[in-house]
Amino acid sequence: MKYRLLIKEQFENLHQEFARFLASQSIDVTEWNDIKLNKPQIALNEMEIFSDIVWEEVLTKASYIEHFSETTANFFKCDELEIHRIVIQITWDINLLTQEGFEWLMHNPLDNSVEIFKGTKNYSSERNLEIFDLIEKGSTVSKGELYEYFNQLIS
Numbered sequence: 001m002k003y004r005l006l007i008k009e010q011f012e013n014l015h016q017e018f019a020r021f022l023a024s025q026s027i028d029v030t031e032w033n034d035i036k037l038n039k040p041q042i043a044l045n046e047m048e049i050f051s052d053i054v055w056e057e058v059l060t061k062a063s064y065i066e067h068f069s070e071t072t073a074n075f076f077k078c079d080e081l082e083i084h085r086i087v088i089q090i091t092w093d094i095n096l097l098t099q100e101g102f103e104w105l106m107h108n109p110l111d112n113s114v115e116i117f118k119g120t121k122n123y124s125s126e127r128n129l130e131i132f133d134l135i136e137k138g139s140t141v142s143k144g145e146l147y148e149y150f151n152q153l154i155s
Contacts (some may be wrong), residue, residue: 001039001048001052002025002055002129002138003052003056003093004051004055005048005051006047006051006054007046007048010054011047014054015033020051021046021050025046043105055128055132058141059127059131059132060128062078064076064078064142064144064146065131065134065135065139065140065142066074066100066139066140066146067134067137067138067139068097068102069097070097071089071090071094071095072088072089072090073087073088073105073146074087074088074139075085075087075144075146075147075153076134076147077147078131078140080127081122081123081127083120083121083122083127083130084118084119084120084147085119085121086116086117086147086154087116087117087118088105088109088114088116088150089114089116090105090113090114090115091113091114091115092113105125109150110153112115116150118154
C-alpha cells in the first residue's frame, strides 16, 4: 500500500465511488458481502487499492496545504517540481489555534512579534508522498488564500 487505508467515515462518504470501483472489477453487492465474510484478506486488498486511488487523486489535485500550531503557521504551495513554504512565527503569547489568536494575526501581520520566513525546495522524494507525509503530520489541504495573502504581503 502506497499511502494508508481510508478511515471508516471516509469509506462511508465515498460509498458510491467505492461501489463503482467494485463494479469496475465485476464485484456486485452480493459478491462483496461474501468476500467480506469469507475472504477478509481479499476485501482488505480491495479497500487498500481503492484507498490508494483516492489518496493519489486528492494529492495530485492539492496545490496548497497549511499547518497551524499555537505559535506557528506553515503555508505550502505545492507545484509540480518544488514546494514553497511560508512560515509565520509568533514570538509572544498568542495562540493561533484559537479564533482570537488567528484574528489577531490577520489584523497584525506586520507586528514586531510576527516573524515571516519564506523558502522553496525541490521535492526530496515523490511529490505526492511528501504532501501525504505533511498531511499525516497534521497539515490540511487548503484553497491557498492564506499562502497567497502572506506571499503578497512579503513580496
